Structure formats: structure tokens, C-alpha cells
Amino acid sequence: MENRDLSWEDLEQIRNDDLAAEEFARRVEQDFLITAPRDLKESVIKRCSQPDVQLSAGARALSRRTRLLLYSLKVGAAVAFSVLMLALLPPSLPSGPDVRFSVPFYQKARQITDGLNRMSYELSNWEVYLYDKEKE
Structure with missing residues (x-):
């Protein structure tokens, strides 16, 4: 397999053959991935603990009272x-000469x-989605 240009046949072989897929994954990991800096984890944790980052993250969160409201x-x-619709809807379709006027109204309602x-x-x-986001 070449570094850049893979033909459709090569891609089909990678898809169908587990050994070829593992070899392709190993080559991608070795040759094409960029390694992260050694202090990345520490710098992220340090940055997250700074007050300005915590304040901006807290500003987007809603308080319990606001969510309840x-x-x-x-x-x-x-x-x-619901009460308005119950008041406006007739209990059943009327019969008689008024049907032609009330049926469109009933259908629209x-x-x-x-x-x-x-x-x-x-x-x-949406409410459940916001609650789930907060739990994470």
C-alpha cells in the first residue's frame, strides 16, 4: 500500500480483510498521526481550574429557580x-345543514x-435534554 493514493481495489481489500485493515490502521497510527504535547493534560486541568473559565461556564447554566420557572x-x-381548544372544539361533528360550515372549522381546530x-x-x-446535559 502506498502512503497517499489508494485505489478502490485497495480500499475494498482493507474493508474485506481484517489483516489488511489492521495493517492499514497501524500505518496510519505510525505515519500520519500527530502526537499530543506531554503536558497537555496538566495544561487543560490548570486552565479549567482558573476562575475566568469557571465563571464563563457557570454563566451559561441556569439556576434551579429559573429552570422551574x-x-x-x-x-x-x-x-x-388545552382548555382553549376544549372550549372551541364541538364535542362531535354536527349533523344537518350546518355541516358544511363547521367541518372546515373542526378540521382546522x-x-x-x-x-x-x-x-x-x-x-x-427539550427540558429533558437540558437536564441530561447538566448531569454530564
């Missing part, structure tokens, strides 16, 4: 929209309700 606002908005359900689901997943 955001969650309460989301739940309150979902409840308000169902579309709005489905959209709100999807948005509330995405917001609840």
Missing part, C-alpha cells in the same frame, strides 16, 4: 391552550391541536 411557564401554556401537541412534546423533550 421555565418549566412552569411551559406547563401553564400547555394547559391554557384539529390541525391546531395536533400542532400544539407536537410543540408541547418537543418542549418537554
